[in-house]
Amino acid sequence: MKKVGVAILGLGVVGGGTYKILTEHRDKYIKTHGVDITVESVLELRKDRALALGVEESRIASNISEICSNPEVDIVIEVMGGVEPAKSYVLAALNAGKSVVTSNKELYCKYGYELEQAAKHNHVGLFFEATCVGGVPVIRALLDNLQGNKITSIIGIINGTTNYILTKMTDDGKSYAEVLKEAQSLGYAEADPTSDVEGYDAAYKLSILSSICFNKKIPFADIYREGITNISEDDIAYGKKLGYVIKLLAIGKDAEKGVEVRVHPSFVRATHPLASVSDSYNAVYITGDCVEDVMLYGRGAGALPTGSAIVGDVIYCATHTQHRYSTFPNTEKAASSTKFITNFESAYYLRLLAADRAGELSKVTSVLGRYGISVAKVVQDIDEKNRNGEVNLILVTHSTKESNVKKAVAAIGKDISDTRVVSVIRVLV
């Protein structure tokens, strides 16, 4: 019987879930995989957490060195989150000849190149399936199933908190602020929700996923990022009338003319498979030149779903001797040959507040036309006036360049008195 010892760094939500899975399924893995995986050590400052999970006191380490020098530990699971001290601990483990399994998206996104270098140097494994989309098997699918494809696009709903908030806003017609407060009280959003609601978390994951998809380094710094804090319940309701659902999308595209990587709210047609991904469910929609469209869907977060991904990596690591590293030069920055497109093309939803006067629509479309923007859908209801006597004018454009829309929005504000653009939301085409 092969014996493999693991250490867990951090016994928070995911660390606790991982501990439970490993201990409760120990006999199963002996039977199915012929390997006895035991938790030899944990590192957790809050000793009570460890004891509450049933960890023997003798297995609670007081510092990372104890774990690195413990010959019973073969694999170190890092589930602390954040860059430091996680980074120093992971490097120490790798340099001590331990393989590492991590769920830390920020760390892997920002310093994956450095961690991988250390793993290569020490001939150990570095596994990171759990960094992206919880229990959904996306990273290994890209590495070991779809690797024969030229992947042209990946579109993901890859942050559970924002998807929960947007779903609630849609279903209950409540404001962002109201739903955020509810989500915080339920533990679905952090006290400081910035990383989720401003799109940082999604951008970390998009950096990791698109680097694998496109076989080139896509650093976090090159990803356009816009959060959901300005989305209003009114726009969600108007979008619904037009057959759209709002989602925070992470979009990566790789084409002849360059790479496009962006995280922002977007309207999605209600018939698109991504439209029905609700609440804290996540999904990635991948297009390859051979496989066509593939969608992988499931729980993007949570103790046991993320623990499932971690334990999948642990069992793989425990039963395989060969290590595998990136299929692209994994450097800090993008290769100089990688061209990023920032003035990307999209369809746009524009909501304007206009004076209730004949000819306003014509003025607006004329300004849009000046910038080469043509209109696909219009909704105007003069019976729905706000307290200032203004009416909502909703336009959805055909696909156009971002820069044209910015110029047109500025020109409308300047050239048309009493009419202004209040919302600009991209629409997935």
Next chain:
Amino acid sequence: MKKVGVAILGLGVVGGGTYKILTEHRDKYIKTHGVDITVESVLELRKDRALALGVEESRIASNISEICSNPEVDIVIEVMGGVEPAKSYVLAALNAGKSVVTSNKELYCKYGYELEQAAKHNHVGLFFEATCVGGVPVIRALLDNLQGNKITSIIGIINGTTNYILTKMTDDGKSYAEVLKEAQSLGYAEADPTSDVEGYDAAYKLSILSSICFNKKIPFADIYREGITNISEDDIAYGKKLGYVIKLLAIGKDAEKGVEVRVHPSFVRATHPLASVSDSYNAVYITGDCVEDVMLYGRGAGALPTGSAIVGDVIYCATHTQHRYSTFPNTEKAASSTKFITNFESAYYLRLLAADRAGELSKVTSVLGRYGISVAKVVQDIDEKNRNGEVNLILVTHSTKESNVKKAVAAIGKDISDTRVVSVIRVLV
């Protein structure tokens, strides 16, 4: 540069697609995986097919021995379909020390245990991702991502032809016979469609998938199988009114009391993620004790999607030295400890033709009650009579045992004059 030679047995739709992917992406794989994969040989009786694809005449083998004795061939891709001669050829290749990648679900389902034995004996790889659900990365997800879970259920739409037919019947209100004919003329259904429409193809795949899911051998012979040939456009229309969509489902469940494996048409709630899997798209919906629900969706067939799965296996095989075999005793038959449940529980949709008389509904529900069956939904419209003056009476039951429904249906025919059950369709709960 590592050089790896492959041979392709069969240049039909999938073989041709695989050849194209490998030759057109050769430079890409050199760059991303540091391996030069070349098609060294093909076995195809119709020489014109090979020549039309651009295969050099010198690389067209005239028999399997030529391939087995060719030292340039490391991996044999079997995409012939059917049991013989595919089985003999695969065994010959394995015994000649070649790794094998196959898309042959019937062969792998029926003789996987024998092929694996030969692979183990010869220390070579046996890869079969392409046997199930085309380009959708399901097998490796089960083996290398979800393997830490106790999988409790897998529900799949895993046959493209039947899903295409049922979708067309639903969208166009046409009969099975009519849509089948159309599908045949478009090449979406075979001239002899038995394997697809009677559920054999789905059952082969369910045997392979559920064996992996449940870590025990689930032979084809133990799978309950029922095709779609008796599904009528009327039932589809009535189901729609009740909020259901019809699908040919492959269902595997593993619980304390035993294993349940069955392929049959089933109504699915329109809000279930599987309901929106239309046309020739396929999906598997997997539930594990840690990961919760995961759905994997994409093209379940076709030259390039299936080729994508094959090439994924080829690249994996070409870049990994360690072979991996089943995580259960892979024998011909099920283990004697495996208990199969044949009298399974389900909700049921029943359509009856009843005399337009007061009290008929009450008689029917009274018979159902006698067998412990309670009714969840009823639809009856006395204004919709058929030419015999009969009315349709639609009942949906709560979850009950299959045997109770069979007895109740027989009793209704015997005990209630002028009223008979015309359709019985299971409903996914």
